[in-house]
Amino acid sequence: MHKVWAVVRREFVERVRSKWFIISTLLGPLFMIAMGVLPSLLISKSGRVNAIAIVSESAGELPERVRQQLERSGRFRSRMVPAEEVDSALVDSLTREVRGERLEGFLVLSGSTVEAGHAEYRGRNVSSIVDMELLERAVRTSVVVERLRRHGIDPTVVQEAQGRIDLATLRISKRGTTGESGEATFILGYAVGLLLYMVIMLYGINVMRSVVEEKQTRIIEVLVSSLKPFQLMLGKVLGVGSVGLFQVSIWASVAYAMFHWRAQVLGLFRVPAEAVNAVKLPAIGGELLVLVLVYFLFGYLLYSSLFAVVGASVNTDTEAQQAQQPVMMLLIMALFLSIAALADPGGQMARIGSLVPLSSPVVMPVRVAASDVAASEVGLSLLILTGTVPVVVWMSARVYRIGILMYGKRPSLKELWRWARQS
Numbered sequence: 001m002h003k004v005w006a007v008v009r010r011e012f013v014e015r016v017r018s019k020w021f022i023i024s025t026l027l028g029p030l031f032m033i034a035m036g037v038l039p040s041l042l043i044s045k046s047g048r049v050n051a052i053a054i055v056s057e058s059a060g061e062l063p064e065r066v067r068q069q070l071e072r073s074g075r076f077r078s079r080m081v082p083a084e085e086v087d088s089a090l091v092d093s094l095t096r097e098v099r100g101e102r103l104e105g106f107l108v109l110s111g112s113t114v115e116a117g118h119a120e121y122r123g124r125n126v127s128s129i130v131d132m133e134l135l136e137r138a139v140r141t142s143v144v145v146e147r148l149r150r151h152g153i154d155p156t157v158v159q160e161a162q163g164r165i166d167l168a169t170l171r172i173s174k175r176g177t178t179g180e181s182g183e184a185t186f187i188l189g190y191a192v193g194l195l196l197y198m199v200i201m202l203y204g205i206n207v208m209r210s211v212v213e214e215k216q217t218r219i220i221e222v223l224v225s226s227l228k229p230f231q232l233m234l235g236k237v238l239g240v241g242s243v244g245l246f247q248v249s250i251w252a253s254v255a256y257a258m259f260h261w262r263a264q265v266l267g268l269f270r271v272p273a274e275a276v277n278a279v280k281l282p283a284i285g286g287e288l289l290v291l292v293l294v295y296f297l298f299g300y301l302l303y304s305s306l307f308a309v310v311g312a313s314v315n316t317d318t319e320a321q322q323a324q325q326p327v328m329m330l331l332i333m334a335l336f337l338s339i340a341a342l343a344d345p346g347g348q349m350a351r352i353g354s355l356v357p358l359s360s361p362v363v364m365p366v367r368v369a370a371s372d373v374a375a376s377e378v379g380l381s382l383l384i385l386t387g388t389v390p391v392v393v394w395m396s397a398r399v400y401r402i403g404i405l406m407y408g409k410r411p412s413l414k415e416l417w418r419w420a421r422q423s
Contacts, residue, residue: 007235008242011210015243025247029254049074050131052123053094053106055081062146063109069138075131078107086110091122098124107135114146189345189370192292193338195251196362200299201331203244204307205324207237211311211400212320233400234393237304241297248296252289291378292365298385299361303331305396312400334359338366345371354381357388 015021052070056063063080070076083090086108097103105123113119119139126132148154306327314320337359341350345367353363354373360381367373 004231004235004238007232008239011236011239012242012246015206015240016246021243021247025250028247028251029258049077050104050123050125051077051079051102052104053081053097054078054109055083055086055090055094055106056109057083057086057111061149062114062142065142065145066107066109066138069141070134073134073138075134081106095122098122107139109139113139114143114150117143189342189366190339192288192369193335193342193362193366195248196292196296196299196365197331197335197338199244199248199296200303200361201328203240203300204303204327204331207240207304208307208311208320208324209317210236210240211308212314212317215312215315228401233305233308233397237301237308237393241300241304244300245293245297248293252293256289288365288369291368294382295361295365295385298382298389301389302357302361302385302392303327305393306330309396309399312402330358331362334362338362341367342370345373351377355384357385357392360385 054063054067063082067078067080070078081090081094091108094103094106098105101124104125105121108120108122110116110118121132121135307324310323310327311320314323334353337349337353340347341353341363344350350363350367353359354367354377364373364378364381368378
């Protein structure tokens, strides 16, 4: 066992001292802080006013209603451009103003806008979802009011009946109703699934590249002369995994502190209190962090063993990039199942995905983050995963001990299976 520990220590120390580890470990917390600060800052700084022109062929009240609606939004400042006909000369003139940045854009209301329900906006920034939604809402509301007026219906009565209704979505857990909104729950579940997918993939590929590098430089032949191939693979997997677990623990601790002392952190950036409260962030509990770390550990052991087999069965990095595709497809499938679990945590697909060992390391933490999962389901998932990982590691080691000393043509899947069955 001391030989395995020597490999673990070597892999851990080499990687922790590398610039890549230091930079990525620092970038993780900085990214979390940026994701917590930027939305609040954007909300507090979103005071931009767009100068637009409203072109109308109609002399009725529709253009003025649209203008008033836009002015009330606080994001538009408009001027009226009456026209008997919206011809190409007028459009070209306004287009030149937009190109010269004297206008942000112009809205065209034709004489048939009320009847046909068609209007047109041309501007420099039509990709702003918020601004385009405000424009569409202003035109739609004004057209509805005009149609009601023409039919002799009082628009104010209809507007009162169609007043805005805010539906607050609050999560109910075993501890009762929480202050966590639906949006916050979605963000948390999506972040957990994406983080597990990326970390398992990155550190699994790290194991594969390490094996390929040692095989190319023939160092592997020296190493296997002093310790067994199984000891070498196990030490490499555990060493790289300990680096990943160490890094994920740092990120998890920063995330926990960031979300629990968010107001104080944002206060350092002078973000107003109302902007802090406007952005709803998910609540992160200690139980979830522990569960994420446990599933990361099992998921990493499972997939890193498969990546080690890939590294042992190839001779170059180019071959490794091609041979890793089946393992990558399994991980991508797990990510897709986690997205389905996020949409329906109690659905059949989510339940199956959280029990299948190849997908449960990603799917089950997402389910726990998005909803309450019975302890029996979590226990069964961990039991299956605990029973599967040693089998996969053992079979991978059997392939690994033959593949690391094989050079030349890449073995087929049939040959890999024969290696795994050999005693």
